[in-house]
Amino acid sequence: MSQHQDQPQYDSRAALIRFHSAILGVERGFYIFLPPEYATGQQRFPALYLLRGHEREWVNPHEDGVRGGTTIIDVYERLRNAGRIGPMILVMPGLASDDNHIPSMLTDFRAPELADGKSGIGSGRFEQFFVTELLPKIDRDYRTIPDARAIAGFSLGGMMAVKVATSYPQFFVSVGAYDGTFLYTTDAGRRVRASDGILENPMFDPALGVPRDMDFITANSAINRMIRADPAQIRRLAWFIQYGPEAIEPWGSNFYRGEHLLRALSYRSVHNRLTPPVMVDGDHSWRTADRHIEQTLPLHWAALQGELNV
Secondary structure (H helix, E strand, O other), X not given: XXXXXXXXXXXXXXXXXXXXXXXOOOEEXXXXXXXXXXXXXXXXXXXXXXXXXXXXXXXXXXXXXXOOOOOHHHHHHHHHHOOOOOOOEEEEEOOEOOOOOOEOOOOEOOOHHHHOOXXXXXXXXXXXXXXXXHHHHHHHHOOEEEEEEEEEEEOHHHHHHHHHHHHOHHHOOEEEEEOOXXXXXXXXXXXXXXXXXXXXXXXXXXXXXXXXXXXXXXXXXXXXXXXXXXXXXXXXXXXEEXXXXXXHOOOOOOHHHHHHHHHHHHHOOOOEXXXXXXXXXXXXXXXXXXXXXXXXXXXXXXHHOOOOOO
C-alpha cells in the first residue's frame, strides 16, 4: 500500500491511497477522510462509502462548474459543527478507468478486452473487487465498525450504491442515491427494457458487452437485483432516495428513473425516508449531489447509531 500526495486541486483533508488489487490485477485507488478523533486513542468509527466513478470526484471542488469550490468534506464539517452528526470515516473509491472514460457500473465486466488497455481496468471484475477486496481492506487497515457501514452515490454512483446494498444487504445499514442512473425493469423484474437509450452508450461496451448481452445486463441491473432480493433483508436497510424535478428531464435530472425505483421499492414494501423524494430546485450537478448528502448524512448517522427504526 502507498499513500500519494494529493494533487493541489483536490481536498487535502482526504488522503489518496493506491494499492495493488489482486482481483483486478492492477493498481487502484481510493480517497479516505478520517475524523480528527481518529488520531487519538483506539476508538472505532462508522464508515460512509461514497460512489460515483473516479475517486477524485467527491473531493474535487472544481469537478463541475457549479460546485462553488467546496467538497463533501465541507458538507461533513458543517454538519459536525452543527452537532447533527458524530465522527465518521468517509471512503471514496475509484470504480472506473483511471481517466474516468470507462465506467464499471460495479459489474464483473462482460467484455474487459474492449477496454483497449485503459489503465485501472485490469480483469474488469469490479463487483468482486469492491465486495471481497476493498471492503475487507478498509476494515483491516482502518479502525472501522464493520457492522456500521452506510453507502450512497450520485448518478451512476447512485445506481451502484443501490446495486451493492441490495446484493449484499448484510454489509450495510443504510443506502442513499441522488439522481441515480437506474435501468428500467420489465416483466416483474425478469428483464430490463432493451430500448433504454442508456444502453446504447459505447462507454458501457466493456461492462455490458457487444452486442449487448441482455441476460447479463438484467443480472446486473440494480432494480432487478432489488426485486429478486430477500425482501426482509432489503427492508432492514434505511433507504434515502432522491432525484431532480421532472421539468428538466431528460438532460437535467433522472426523475423518471428515480420514480421507477420507488415504484419497485413500493412493490417490495420498502419505505423511502425522503418525502417528497424530488429536490424541486435540484439538477444533475455536484452542487445538488452535495446538498443531497447534507440532507441525508444525519439520517445515515442515526441509522448507523441504531436510532432510526427501519
